[in-house]
Amino acid sequence: MMQTSVLVIDDEQPIRDMICFALRQPDFICRHAESAEQAYARICSERPDIILLDWMLPTASGIDFTRMLRTKELYRDIPIIMLTARGEENDKLKGFGAGCDDYITKPFSTRELAARIGAVLKRTRSQKSREILTIDQLTLESDNHRVLVGDTEIHLGPREFELLKFLMAHTERVYSRSQLLDHIWGEASYIEERTIDVHMFRLRKVLKPYKLGRLIQTVRGAGYRLSARKERPV
Amino acid sequence: MMQTSVLVIDDEQPIRDMICFALRQPDFICRHAESAEQAYARICSERPDIILLDWMLPTASGIDFTRMLRTKELYRDIPIIMLTARGEENDKLKGFGAGCDDYITKPFSTRELAARIGAVLKRTRSQKSREILTIDQLTLESDNHRVLVGDTEIHLGPREFELLKFLMAHTERVYSRSQLLDHIWGEASYIEERTIDVHMFRLRKVLKPYKLGRLIQTVRGAGYRLSARKERPV
DNA sequence: CGCTAATGTCACAAAACTGTCATACTTATA
DNA sequence: TATAAGTATGACAGTTTTGTGACATTAGCG
Numbered sequence: 001m002m003q004t005s006v007l008v009i010d011d012e013q014p015i016r017d018m019i020c021f022a023l024r025q026p027d028f029i030c031r032h033a034e035s036a037e038q039a040y041a042r043i044c045s046e047r048p049d050i051i052l053l054d055w056m057l058p059t060a061s062g063i064d065f066t067r068m069l070r071t072k073e074l075y076r077d078i079p080i081i082m083l084t085a086r087g088e089e090n091d092k093l094k095g096f097g098a099g100c101d102d103y104i105t106k107p108f109s110t111r112e113l114a115a116r117i118g119a120v121l122k123r124t125r126s127q128k129s130r131e132i133l134t135i136d137q138l139t140l141e142s143d144n145h146r147v148l149v150g151d152t153e154i155h156l157g158p159r160e161f162e163l164l165k166f167l168m169a170h171t172e173r174v175y176s177r178s179q180l181l182d183h184i185w186g187e188a189s190y191i192e193e194r195t196i197d198v199h200m201f202r203l204r205k206v207l208k209p210y211k212l213g214r215l216i217q218t219v220r221g222a223g224y225r226l227s228a229r230k231e232r233p234v
Numbered sequence: 235m236m237q238t239s240v241l242v243i244d245d246e247q248p249i250r251d252m253i254c255f256a257l258r259q260p261d262f263i264c265r266h267a268e269s270a271e272q273a274y275a276r277i278c279s280e281r282p283d284i285i286l287l288d289w290m291l292p293t294a295s296g297i298d299f300t301r302m303l304r305t306k307e308l309y310r311d312i313p314i315i316m317l318t319a320r321g322e323e324n325d326k327l328k329g330f331g332a333g334c335d336d337y338i339t340k341p342f343s344t345r346e347l348a349a350r351i352g353a354v355l356k357r358t359r360s361q362k363s364r365e366i367l368t369i370d371q372l373t374l375e376s377d378n379h380r381v382l383v384g385d386t387e388i389h390l391g392p393r394e395f396e397l398l399k400f401l402m403a404h405t406e407r408v409y410s411r412s413q414l415l416d417h418i419w420g421e422a423s424y425i426e427e428r429t430i431d432v433h434m435f436r437l438r439k440v441l442k443p444y445k446l447g448r449l450i451q452t453v454r455g456a457g458y459r460l461s462a463r464k465e466r467p468v
Numbered sequence: 469c470g471c472t473a474a475t476g477t478c479a480c481a482a483a484a485c486t487g488t489c490a491t492a493c494t495t496a497t498a
Numbered sequence: 499t500a501t502a503a504g505t506a507t508g509a510c511a512g513t514t515t516t517g518t519g520a521c522a523t524t525a526g527c528g
Contacts, residue, residue, distance in 0.1 A: 157485055157486085158485075158486095160485095192487070192488065194487090194488075194489090195486080195487055195488075198486085199487095220494090220495070
């Protein structure tokens with residue numbers, strides 16, 4: 001459903017191109033960088049879902065880059081697959097040691113690449129969906145995909161669920177329509193911003209019977225926000 | 235046929251890597267964690283078949299971790315092999331006392347490791363197959379491969395049985411079609427996801443005459459879930 | 469071998485979910 | 499207060515996701 005954004009970091013253009021070409025499927029959006037510096041800039045601005053990293057980079061080695069990235073709170077969870085021409089066991093160990101999630105030895109097939117990406121994503125995605133979010137009377141159980149008011153369950157469609165989950169994970173903060181689109185629909189969706197309005201409306205409609213309609217607040221000119229604090233009456 | 239997923243918990247990277255590398259066989263899927271917290275998260279989300287646990291962990295000791303895990307209904311049956319550098323008898327006793335299933339003293343050979351894992355699994359699998367799962371009127375006796383509603387037996391095919399067993403062992407939680415395929419068919423099966431739908435349908439059909447059709451719930455866009463709690467209409 | 473049960477896939481029907489529009493309503497501000 | 503910009507809301511049509519029955523293939527068994 002949602003696309004996976006892949007960042008390919010390699011200084012050799014043919015390899016970058018080959019990989020990007022191999023990933024020309026509707027599921028993937030492929031970006032690339034040719035140096036550690038450029039890569040870090042893209043990571044910060046785009047936060048890819050997964051990184052394919054060459055062992056040998058001009059300035060810093062892939063290992064060092066991995067190690068560096070693992071120290072950054074914000075990016076330590078991005079899975080990294082290391083690409084290398086060497087096949088020595090020793091290197092593999094170093095790779096895992098630095099914190100990479102998988103390892104592919106060149107040359108590799110398109111098939112293998114896709115399979116590894118899939119496996120790594122499955123592994124890392126499933127581990128972060130344990131949280132239970134709560135605000136006011138509302139509880140969202142991320143792993144069993146449930147939303148409760150008090151202890152009666154309420155039903156939401158997939159989009160509504162994702163929206164609410166996102167907002168509950170970032171309460172009190174305002175998000176613009178385009179930010180919400182990016183986060184929930186994915187960056188490459190050509191969806192009208194007004195669509196967000198409609199979904200917010202639907203969410204409120206479901207929450208209203210429980211007097212929780214006010215939880216979702218409109219910030220005129222800016223976007224929406226989930227907040228437990230009641231707007232003060234004038 | 236089905237792979238064994240191993241969770242390696244150790245704060246020293248070289249050791250984790252060594253073990254993961256040693257277990258690079260088609261029979262094993264190896265995951266790792268470097269702290270008790272991370273380990274617990276992975277256990278919850280992935281439910282490994284066996285745990286290799288270092289005696290010394292940064293925040294909690296391996297013993298404490300074992301003890302903690304043994305208090306959790308859901309995870310108490312996962313066998314644990316303790317890894318340690320000490321060789322004193324005293325420690326071994328403490329380890330077994332806390333509830334671990336075997337004990338390996340570093341350094342150990344790949345061969346020994348594999349042998350111990352095999353032995354422990356054989357031991358615990360046969361005893362775990364005595365478990366009896368229950369939900370609502372439904373009872374599944376794992377050991378004699380029987381499913382009862384009240385006290386009349388109902389017949390399920392092997393796949394249906396495995397599916398139901400898995401869901402009954404993890405009630406309330408939603409599993410995607412691909413997760414179910416991974417868990418029941420094994421990770422490397424090239425089976426259509428729609429196949430899951432058909433099996434769910436067949437399961438429901440069997441349960442329906444006993445008014446248990448609602449037990450299996452569809453979570454649109456996410457997967458399936460077994461739940462005793464009825465979904466409430468608005 | 470010839471059965472029967474079990475399994476994986478298909479194709480189509482049924483449901484649920486989405487995105488977009490048109491229109492009504494608010495709010496800010498000149 | 500008039501006006502324009504920003505939002506809310508109901509309806510609708512197109513898509514996507516599931517449910518269900520049928521069918522071909524396979525596996526196991528007497």
